Amino acid sequence: MxxxxxxxxxxxxxxxxxxxxxxxxxxxxxxxxxxxxxxxxxxxxxxxxxxxxxxxxxxxxxxxxxxxxxxxxxxxxxxxxxxxxxxxxxxxxxxxxxxxxxxxxxxxxxxxxxxxxxxxxxxxxxxxxxxxxxxxxxxxxxxxxxxxxxxxxxxxxxxxxxxxxxxxxxxMGATIIFDLEIVGRGGHAARPHTALDPISISALVVQAVQTYVAQNSSPADPVVVTVGSMVAGTAANVIPSSALLKVSLRAASTERAQTAYEKIIEIGSAICCAYGLRMDSEIQVRVGxxxxxxxxxxxxxxxxxxxxxxxxxxxxxxxxxxxxxxxxxxxxxxxxxxxxxxxxxxxxxxxxxxxxxxxxxxxxxxxxxxxxxxxxxxxxxxxxxxxxxxxx
The missing domain is CATH 3.40.630.10 (Zn peptidases)
Structure with a gap:
């Protein structure tokens, strides 16, 4: 042996x-x-x-x-x-x-x-x-x-x-791994009123997604969402034009995962729209x-x-x-x-x-x-x- x-x-x-x-x-x-x-x-x-x-x-x-x-x-x-x-x-x-x-x-x-x-x-x-x-x-x-x-x-x-x-x-659960791009308008950090800041709106989206999970996931039928990466900006005095979130979503079934994914897209898009920004989504990996x-x-x-x-x-x-x-x-x-x-x-x-x-x-x-x-x-x-x- x-x-x-x-x-x-x-x-x-x-x-x-x-x-x-x-x-x-x-x-x-x-x-x-x-x-x-x-x-x-x-x-x-x-x-x-x-x-x-x-x-x-x-x-x-x-x-x-x-x-x-x-x-x-x-x-x-x-x-x-x-x-x-x-x-x-x-x-x-x-x-x-x-x-x-x-x-x-x-x-x-x-x-x-x-x-x-x-x-x-x-x-x-x-x-x-x-x-x-x-x-x-x-x-x-x-x-x-x-x-x-x-x-x-x-x-x-x-x-x-x-x-x-x-x-x-x-x-083991079903997983959807996806990107969310929050698209705004770049500008000078001293003039935020002339820009559409994707970083602050990304923070709102992350909080809203976790609130949705907390209110709609039970121990017997769990949904787990993690934002594993948030990338935006290059300098302290520059408001970037976009932010990229990398997200994993997990649930006990393919159907439950898909329902949660669609709800997350709905919530994120609504928040971005309310502040004049746009959110694009793209699925990278889907596993049953x-x-x-x-x-x-x-x-x-x-x-x-x-x-x-x-x-x-x-x-x-x-x-x-x-x-x-x-x-x-x-x-x-x-x-x-x-x-x-x-x-x-x-x-x-x-x-x-x-x-x-x-x-x-x-x-x-x-x-x-x-x-x-x-x-x-x-x-x-x-x-x-x-x-x-x-x-x-």
Whole structure:
């Protein structure tokens, strides 16, 4: 068995962004090379698809890990911290190491199942459309058969280490990421009455949007809106002509997200119009909810509890509002997505969340996730074989 923690830490030191991750792909390939498995790469991105074949022909199950980091300067005090200005602040380094470990375990246990496990290492999860690109390139037909199910995991820096979470239905929310441009009229800071100041009006729009969310979001059906960037102006004595807001909106369903988006546009446009400005909007990314089907959620629960004990699993009460383009794989094949706690420290206290420059992840969970993924795939293939009367 390869040293998965060492692999995770090597990946953590060299995060790359979006779709082109040559060093990341090289490290993953090196970890799998001794197995001599069939590997499919892409010329359009740094994706990998690896096939582990069982003892006989049969169906395909897909396992997936995301690969890309974030443009975040790491502030964690680690001996293996990134120094290139990017960071694996969402734990994708743990996902890759765990899937590499699962591939090794599946190879050792290949006599236990009929069919193929398709291990997919996907770049561009953080808004670059990596899942859509891989699906368009035909990754789901790599073995010649559409997978009967897809499975993946996501670590959480703020949840108790080693606890698995899942539910039937939405595990993660739908997301719309969009730009709002507030267009006014520039001028001299000493003569604001001759200008139309987009900065002050942007502040009103942000406040109004958050008031709308507070008054129209319930704990059982949440809506979360964050203005992550506001860019305007170049100098203290110049009123700019426009301001750009970058906004993420999250909800439990595509329909709820769309309704909230339309309301935000209505509110923002009305405020701008009242002050003589204009607001333009443009959607950048739209992701549906990450939905586990009933059989997939039950398999996750049963596998986690039988491997690690009843205390290692909790039903997710409401969807986590983080979004995932793994939703596209699930919409094609069905399956499930599990969340895994990886907190360093007391998770009952506030901890730095995913995407924070101070986020910490307990890499002791990597081996546990690797075995969990391998077991999920084997059990799913054995279920199909038993149903179809396949032996081997």
């Amino acid at each position: 390869i040293d998965l923690i060492a692999l995770r830490r090597r990946l953590h030191q060299r995060p790359e962004l979006a779709l082109h991750l040559p060093e990341t792909r090289r490290l993953v390939l090196e970890s799998l090379a001794p197995l001599g498995l069939r590997v499919v790469t892409s010329e359009k991105c740094s994706s990998l698809a690896v096939v582990v074949s069982g003892a006989a022909e049969g169906p395909t199950v897909l396992l997936r890990a995301d690969m890309d980091g974030l443009p975040v300067a790491e502030r964690a005090d680690l001996g293996y911290a990134s120094s290139n200005g990017n960071m694996h602040a969402c734990g994708h380094d743990l996902h890759m190491a765990a899937l590499a470990g699962a591939v090794h375990e599946l190879y050792r246990r290949r006599d236990e199942f009929a069919g193929d496990v398709l291990a997919v290492f996907q770049p561009g999860e953080e808004g670059a459309g990596g899942a859509a690109l891989m699906i368009a390139e035909g990754v789901l037909r790599t073995t010649g058969r559409l997978p009967v199910a897809s499975y993946g995991v996501h670590v959480l820096s703020f949840a108790e280490s080693g606890i698995f979470y899942c539910r039937e239905g939405a595990v 909810p990450t939905v586990s089907d009933r059989a997939g959620a039950e398999l996750v629960r049963r596998t986690a509890t039988e491997l690690y004990g009843a205390a290692s699993y909790e039903d997710l009460v409401v969807p986590e509002m983080i979004s995932e383009d793994f939703s596209l794989f699930l919409s094609e094949t069905g399956g499930a997505f599990a969340l895994v706690g990886a907190a360093v420290g007391d998770a009952s206290q506030p901890l730095a969340a995913n995407h924070s420059p101070e986020a910490l992840f307990d890499d002791a969970v990597v081996d546990k996730i690797a075995s969990f993924l391998a077991e999920l795939a084997i059990r799913r293939l054995q279920n199909v074989s038993a149903t179809n009367g396949v032996t081997g």
